[in-house]
Structure formats: structure tokens, C-alpha cells
Amino acid sequence: MFGGRFLGRRVLVTGHTGFKGTWLAEWLLCMGADVIGFSAKEPVSEPALFDVQFPSSFPRLGVADVRGDICDREQIVQLLKKWQPDLVFHLAAQSLVRSSYRQPFETFATNVMGTASLLDALRNTGRSCAVVVVSSDKCYENHNTAHPCREGDPLGGHDPYSSSKACAELVVDAYRHSFFAERAGSASPREPRLLLASARSGNVIGGGDWALDRIIPDCVRSLAHGEPVTVRNPHATRPWQHVLEPLGGYLTLGARLLERLDARNIDACPPGHSRIPTASPLESGFNFGPDSASNHTVRELVEEFLKSWPEANATVEADNVGLWKEFSGNNEPLEATHLRLAIDKARHLLDWRPVWNFSTAVRHTGEWYHRYIAVMTATKGTAELDKFTRMQIRDYCKDAARQRLLWANPDGIR
Template identity: 40%
Template sequence: MHRTHDPAFWSGRRVLVTGHTGFKGSWLTCWLRDLGAEVYAVSLPPEAGATPLWDRLELDGVQDVRDDVAGTGWLAGAAAFRPEVVLHLAAQSLVSEGYRDPAGTFGTNVMGTVRVLSLVESLPDVRAALVVTTDKVYDVRQPTPFREGDFLGGKDPYSASKAAAELATHSWPDLTGRVVTARAGNVIGGGDFALNRIVPDIVRAWSTDETLVLRRPLAVRPWQHVVEPLLGYLLYAEDVAAGRDVPRALNFGPDAAQAVTVQALVEHAAERWRELRGPAAGGAWEVDPHPEMEETHDLTLDASRAQELLQWGNAWGWQEATSRTLEWYVRAADGEAPRALVLEQVADYVAIAGRAPQ
């Protein structure tokens, strides 16, 4: 059986979350509040005109601080909160933006992590801190699937900045046993509105009956619903907090069979879109003959260590993850409350994961 999180661990727990207004952070913070955690959260103010998922969740009981994690202004308030668990998700998270603004990307992703590490160092009450990085931290000259012991690298600023965040975390003196890194692959799920990510691009195009343009239809990605790595993060943090003997870095990705091409995902999404919206609704796509961005192909993670050690794994395959994601957007567009949709999918996922064979 897969393991699921321990609600008693999270109830009343003081948790510092960075990046709470982002895609993953919104789902995570919604889930943590539902579990009864006390959350102190730090993110940037929203960009003008943006309506991120976070603003639509209407969560209460979150101390919602807006500041730059790479600066020092937020540290005293966070320290006064006396967190017991730290979940560091704040990042410049887009490959495309890394090319546009390398200095800003390194600033946020490296110095932001450094600030979090120095905060944790100063707070002995922090029992577990988890730094979220990515499958892109690996040197792509190695064969896939990547394992945790493989060399780190990064040919673009985003990937290199995340690899540097890994190095900072694992070289920081005196944090061993309290701070770990979680390397996750591409995730999909409702409420992601970032540019140049496939699912938000699908929803933007098809909601307005436009043709979706694919940059690299044959790129293979390890697709995973956002709830899946988030459950992994909760389990990992629980184990670190309990002092269990877990590695200092773990991959969180789907089984190799779930890594399929962008095109396969889009074809499945088009079917689901027509099921939800009617046979005549959108779903058109074409290939961009001149892709601008250099992107890594065939990224896959070997997540067997997380599977064995945390008893965590894939409960929803890529098709279920895609279906659930499109359903989320369609039901939200039809007026259902985003918070209820998030919590419904979290509950469905946890119920399935708890029954799934290991």
C-alpha cells in the first residue's frame, strides 16, 4: 500500500511556506490549511493584471507576507512565527524567463534559497525544511532516468540556478538531517496560469477557440498531477521531522511508463475537452515550425528511492492527471469555487493513493 500523510502531524503545526501564491504553493497552502496547519507565507506581490489561483482560493488563517525572499526584510517576521516546518517553493520557475532575465533568476533561486537556509540555521525549532527544486537540476549529458546520485548541471539559467540552490543546500554547514531537497518533474493541475507551460497554454487557446501551437511535440515529459509530488513533500517533511533515516535529496516523478510526449498529452486533452465541452468544442493544435527556446528533451526521473523509502508513488497516471486537470478548469470556468475543487481533488487523490498497491 502507498502511505498517505499523517493529518495529526500537520494539525496545528507551524509551517512556513514560500511561494504560496504560485501554482504549487496555492494547492499546498490550501491543503495545509484544510489540515489545520498554521501557515506563515511569503511571496512576491502579484504582477499587475494577474489573477492567480491564490487570489481566488479565499483562504483564511494564513499570515500572507509579500516580500522578496532574496532580501532580508522578511526574515525577522518569519523567525518570530517560530516555524517547525519550512517548505521553500518560491522561485523564478520558468525556463523562458530565465533566458530573458538571468540575473533575476539567479537572484531569486540562489539567494532566496540562501536566505531560507540561514533562517533555518538560526532556528533550532525547525524540525524539517524542504527546498523544492526540479528535474532540470541534472547534467543532461548523463543517461536518463536521472538518479539522485547523478551529477548536477544546467545549460540554461533556470536549470543552473536550481542546481546552484541544491549545492547551497547540501553544502550548508550544520543543517544535515534537517534540510532536504525535493526534485520534481513537470506537474499539471487546475489553476496554473503561467506562460509557456503546456496545460495553461491548452486552456488559454481552447477556451477562446484558438489553435494551440506546440513548440516541441515529441519532447518526452514525466507528467504528474500536482497533488502527487505535494503528497510526497508532506511525507518527506514528516520523515525528516521524525528523524527517520531518509536521503538528503529525493526525486519525485512518475514511473517511466507515465513519461509521454507533449503530443500524446495534447491528443488526450483534446478528447477530454470535447467530452467536457461538447463534440464541436475546440481542441485544435499545430506544430510551431520555428521554436525559439532551447529546451531539454526526454527528461525523466528515477523516483524509485522516494517510492521505496516514503512508500509514495503514482496513484493517478498521466491520463487521469490530464483529465482531472481539464475538468478543474472547466468546472471553475462554470462558476464552481476553486477552493472546493482543489480540496475535492486532493481528497480523491489521497483516497486512491491510500488504496494503491506499492
């Protein structure tokens, strides 16, 4: 799996208690990585996927579960000194567009200065490390057209969240070129080296997301209470993808960066891995989105999700379950109507591509939530859900192997 690059490696995941962060931590642990998690003290949602996957204590499988403020540079410096990670996935962020209107200052502080805090702390570690900063498709200047956003397109954003993500990308670019770039003849192969890339993904769905103002959690809450689903912006188009899709992209990018670090030092290079040239386009931004066929409207997503819910299909209209209605009130703040991502760069440079189509992604999402409600109703505890999450990771890897993706080998999942 990913060439065995994560086995025994120390990996820092900021935002590890979030929706994507929890799935990423679980996948890394399944591959034998030593995971250090760093997140804010406050829960990201109620309930929270992290509490389902790690109900007792995170270090049962990982190394450390550290809580603090990503903007506290000195705390990050001490964290890096203590754990000395080989790879960092930076996911800590305020990740909701609508919340950014309610808390614009906090959104900019976390997303922009939090990124600067981490990168500045890394700048002074004196140790080689690979870094993947997770951004968003919202970082691009959006003109509400069908044009898919490419990595070289202008950055921008008219709402606080989108603007903060564009700013974070500029911070990444500034630190990469000012402090992390390896200039010809300026460094020996054994000098500490920081390899920095960013990852921009589309709208993710998957089991365990309970955030407010997200359509799938809204669907689940309505279905659980026997109410029709209220839908905002039913005609808005988004690049929907299962959470494992972008995570597979982040891991592919991280593995390739680790490969470069290993190749710089022949003593650290694992058997069977050869040295590679110094110059690399890997230290840049990458889009990880679905195929164009998976760009669907919010209405299409809701209707597909309702198909995956057994009770919705077995209930008559009068019961309300399985129905949806358009929100008729004031829908401010406005969000972009069209959003698409071009993924040619990841296909060509990383040999990465999506595995699950739209229907498969929605089906797996519905199955997870249905299992969650069944388990919680029966008060069986969360161990069964933990196993079910790992099973979905394993199924995803098996499907990737069937499609002959280079990184995929389900035997590498514990």
C-alpha cells in the same frame, strides 16, 4: 493523514501564492496545519490560483499572508523569529525555463541567493525545524537520453533556469554539511536541530496553472477563444504528473523529518510514536516523478487533454476547437528533448509512489479548468472552485488509500 503530523503544526510555505504553493497551502490547511505564507508582492500570473482559493484574505484559514523579498535575509530572520515554524517548505522561485533567458540575473538571484537567504536565516534561529527545499528535475546535467536521472547523478544545466536549480542544490548541500549536520557526540537530544532535505519533481499539470509558456495553460486559453492549440516541441518527452503527486511526496518527506524531530525529544513526541535512530538518509535529495508509463511527448499530452474537454470532442474540425498545430517559427530558446526521473529512492525510503496514471491526471486537470470557465462565465464567484479544489484533494487521498499507501487516510481531510 501523514500520521497526523501536520495537525496544529506551524508550517511556513514560501511561494505560497504560486501554482504549487497554493495547492500545498490548501492541502495543509485541510489537515489542520497553521500555515504561514511568504511570497513576492507581484502576482505570479493573471489570473492566479491563489486569488481563486483565497479571494478575500488568506488568514481566514491560515495564520499569516506575508509579502516580501526572499533575498532579503533580515526580513526572513524577522519572519522566522515571529512565527517560529516547525516545518518550512521552500517553493519561492522563478520557475520558468523560457523566462530565465529573458531575466537570467533575476532567476539566479531568486533561485540561488533566495535559497541561501532562507537557509542562513534558519541557521541563526536557535530552534529545531524541518526544511524541505523544492528544486526541479532540471537540476540534473541532461544529455538528452532516455536514461532516467537519479539523485546521485551529476548536477548541471546549460540554460539559466536549470543552472540556477543545480546551484540551489549545491547551496542546500553546503549548508547541510557545514551547519546543519549532527555530528556524533556533539549534540544532546534537546539541542536545536535543523533537518534539511530537497525535493526534485517532474513537469506538473493540474488546475489553476496560468503561467506563460506552459502547455496546459496554452491549451486552455486557445480552447476558451475557439482557436487551435499552438504546440512547441511536440516530440519532447517529459515526466508529466498531476500537481498533487509531488506535493504528496513533499508532505511525506516533511512528515518524516518532523517525526525525527519529535523523536529527538521524548516530551515532544506524540503518543504512539517511538524514538528512532539518529543517523538518517532522509536529509538528502529525493526525486518525485511519475511511473515510467507516464513519460509522454508534448503531443500526446495535448491530445489527451483535448479528449477531456467536452466542447473539443463535440466540435467539428472546421471550428478549430479541439485541434492543435505545431509552432512553425523560431522556437529558441531550446529546451531538452528527453527528461526522465528515477523514483526508486522515494519508493524505498519513504514508501511513496505515484497514485494517478497519465490519463487520470490529465482528466482531473481538464475537469478543473472546465469548471473554472463555467463558474467564471456564470459569475458565481470562486467559492465553488474552492470546494472543487478541496474535492480533488480528497479524491486523490481516497485513491491513495485504496492503493494502500501508508500516508493516506481521507478521514484526515477537513
